[in-house]
Amino acid sequence: MTISRQPTPVTIKIDQKQLENVKCFKYLGSLLTYDGRCTCEIKSRIAMAKAAFSKQKNLFTSKLDLNLRMKLVKCYIWSIALYGAETYTLKAVDQKCLESFEMWCWRRMEKISWTDYVRNEEVLFRVSEQRNTLHEIRKRKANWIGHILRGNCLLKEVIEGRGRRRKKMPNDLGDIRGYFHLKEKALDRIKWRNCFGRDCGPVVLTDYR
Template sequence: MDVAKTKLMVVSRKEVIDDCIYIAGQKLERVRKYKYLGTWLNETWDSDQEVKTRIEIARNAFEKLRKIFCSRSLKISLRIRLLKCYIWSILLYGCEAWTIKENLRKGIEAFEIWAYRRMLAISWTHKVSNEEVLRRVNQKRELLQTIKMRKVSYLGHVFRHDRYELLQLILMGKVPGKKSVGRRNEQKERCVLRNIREWTGVTSATQLFRLARDKIKYGELIANLR
């Protein structure tokens, strides 16, 4: 173990002050967030920072290729194909693990329209509606739908392969103890399974797990996502 490269992060609903861990006489540094395999993880264990970071990385990538995406010498259909290949792929990296809340949904959809507006050279002062922008590029909103399909598909992949036994245990497991006192915050308690259950219309987690193991029925479920 390289102690100098080892950090400590605490994931807890309660504030933890006594977090001292020593290895070979050296105290581990506590961090609030860290990047693992290109993805940001934090103490609150939500996807807000990661999604916002991916959007900014994708925006910067767009700006670097702006001359291509905004070139009038190329057909808009070709530019959109390039956009989906080089920009959407950057944005959607690791989206299978995201928990989509309302603010993140708005941010993702706003970035999608932002890219199309730049390609068409439409300023916000032109007062062109988002629907009109989509009509001009002959596209539908697809980023959020792609995220839904990839998240739901990945759940089926996990439950149909024995090598993901640990992941299955985590998803189906129950946390012992009582719930915290007070009104529930739906935004904070939004989780991966809650996302999938809302999108598929399957209210029971047990039923969802059973369907995930049936490739044919689960494929039909994915094709009819809300």
């Protein structure tokens, strides 16, 4: 056995025709990369969401009620940025990008220029909002991974990961030391919903023993 940091070349042929190896490609609207990371996908999604915001800028910055405009942003803009977010394995840099995008939306909606020295806390106070992007992703992860753990398919093994101890998708949900308790809890749909719920409260692994 030879162990190397260099990726092993993969050759796949269909009807004697060799398939081209690429570093990334788009499938069902998501950008898939050769290393399985989601950083490129997150940046791509944020760029598309910002473009969509710019097209409807007059609506989002109009004199409509603030709560209505916030709902429109979450409905039409966040849905673009967070498409497929339940499968993300977030690194610290990815979390910062998502939080920065969230603040970008509120600043543009309130017509706050990047040259204005306005702290994020002040912006959140003006819109009567808290940082919700990462929490929303954790909620989606909890709902999705519960469905996966109750099944018996290959994806259940993929999300657990093997080999090098790189950060895995379930790590974003809480303490990985309780992962086996997490799987037991997922088998009971009622207990799972009681543990994670569908409300806007904190999503933490505190009731899985």
